[in-house]
Amino acid sequence: MTFRERLIGTLRQLQPVLEEPGVLVVGSEVPNLLQQDAASTLVVSQDVGLAVPVDRVEAVKKRLGQVQGLIPSHEEPSVYVPTVPGLIEANFLGLDPRIRDASETYVLEDPDLPLMVFGPLGLLRPGPVLELEGLRVPLPRAGDLIAEKLLTDRTDEKGARDLLVVAGMLIAATPADLDELIHVAAGLSAESRHASCSALTVLSLMEGRAGMPDPAPVREMVTHLLSRMEAMQ
Amino acid sequence: MSDAPLLDRMRKRACIVRTRAAIRRWKYRQRDHAAGVWFRIRRVLADAKEAYVISIGDAKRLLTEGYKEEACGAQVEPQKTIIFVDPMRLAHLQSRRRIPVRLGPDFLLAAAVALVPFDSRRPSRLP
Numbered sequence: 001m002t003f004r005e006r007l008i009g010t011l012r013q014l015q016p017v018l019e020e021p022g023v024l025v026v027g028s029e030v031p032n033l034l035q036q037d038a039a040s041t042l043v044v045s046q047d048v049g050l051a052v053p054v055d056r057v058e059a060v061k062k063r064l065g066q067v068q069g070l071i072p073s074h075e076e077p078s079v080y081v082p083t084v085p086g087l088i089e090a091n092f093l094g095l096d097p098r099i100r101d102a103s104e105t106y107v108l109e110d111p112d113l114p115l116m117v118f119g120p121l122g123l124l125r126p127g128p129v130l131e132l133e134g135l136r137v138p139l140p141r142a143g144d145l146i147a148e149k150l151l152t153d154r155t156d157e158k159g160a161r162d163l164l165v166v167a168g169m170l171i172a173a174t175p176a177d178l179d180e181l182i183h184v185a186a187g188l189s190a191e192s193r194h195a196s197c198s199a200l201t202v203l204s205l206m207e208g209r210a211g212m213p214d215p216a217p218v219r220e221m222v223t224h225l226l227s228r229m230e231a232m233q
Numbered sequence: 234m235s236d237a238p239l240l241d242r243m244r245k246r247a248c249i250v251r252t253r254a255a256i257r258r259w260k261y262r263q264r265d266h267a268a269g270v271w272f273r274i275r276r277v278l279a280d281a282k283e284a285y286v287i288s289i290g291d292a293k294r295l296l297t298e299g300y301k302e303e304a305c306g307a308q309v310e311p312q313k314t315i316i317f318v319d320p321m322r323l324a325h326l327q328s329r330r331r332i333p334v335r336l337g338p339d340f341l342l343a344a345a346v347a348l349v350p351f352d353s354r355r356p357s358r359l360p
Contacts, residue, residue: 075239076239077239101254102250102251102253102254102257103251103254103255103258104251105247105250105251105254106247107240107243107244107246107247109240114239114240114243116243116246116247117247118250119250119254153250153253153254153257190261191257191258191261194261194264195257195261197276198272198275200279201272201275201276201278201279202275204275204278204279204334205275205278205279205334205335205336206335207333207335219279219282219334219351220282220351222279223279223351223352224352226276226279226280227352
């Protein structure tokens with residue numbers, strides 16, 4: 001069973017939650033969803049990330065009651081783990097549109113679904129709903145997701161993989177997506193914009209990794225993005 | 234939920250994220266000083282389509298011809314000469330040896346590096 005089959009099978013189980021307005025699939029598997037042909041080369045993580053607007057937590061909790069095949073982990077109730085083979089973990093995160101900086105990250109202390117509310121997730125706005133094998137998968141706007149991934153802390157292996165997700169997103173990006181990324185960057189603080197530029201330079205110099213998006217084809221696009229972002233300084 | 238240790242773990246995780254954000258802010262304030270040199274070098278390399286180790290002699294020749302030395306090369310020890318060169322001129326440098334465009338051993342050990350820009354409009358010569 002391929003990762004993509006497990007991913008889609010998991011999203012099928014989560015469909016009741018995905019129907020809640022504002023809930024978004026935000027994890028590193030978004031490029032995988034966007035690029036059907038790249039399924040075998042875009043296995044970036046083994047879970048699926050779902051962002052829940054902080055004002056929708058109660059509604060999402062009700063919808064979770066309809067989900068089968070996944071239950072909350074004892075150690076981490078915001079992570080739902082499979083009870084049947086062929087599924088992957090679902091990782092619930094809080095999305096607070098009032099914040100956008102990592103320094104504003106907090107815990108939403110809900111008794112049933114406590115959520116990590118990472119500041120940069122606040123950049124994400126609902127984008128296209130992907131119709132996929134009978135599923136409706138709500139995605140963030142591409143420019144928002146790229147901006148969010150560029151601001152993700154990169155102190156560990158996960159951070160490096162997040163940058164390769166950016167490579168995957170850039171491969172699939174349209175000129176309008178890139179314009180949107182620049183527009184989002186224009187709204188960031190100078191410090192966050194610098195962090196985004198720094199992340200882009202790291203991405204530009206990264207080696208490709210087996211099973212992950214190759215950064216080499218997006219290097220030229222990166223240099224143009226850097227120029228556009230620097231023009232805002 | 235009665236699992237207080239769980240919430241404690243999540244609070245600690247959020248605290249770690251906020252602390253890293255504070256460190257990033259500090260690094261941002263330091264960006265024009267020594268702590269920012271690796272960003273500046275990455276930034277220059279990001280504009281490079283190709284990179285070549287060249288001899289000191291060829292590097293000096295390029296500088297004499299008016300090619301511009303990137304300031305960040307002189308900000309690391311040992312210092313290195315980094316010069317953007319157009320492909321036509323590069324083709325005449327006998328010492329050139331292509332290396333990967335990244336902060337790997339080939340780049341770090343080189344005394345002089347010629348870079349071919351993605352954008353031919355990037356200024357490589359002094360006005």
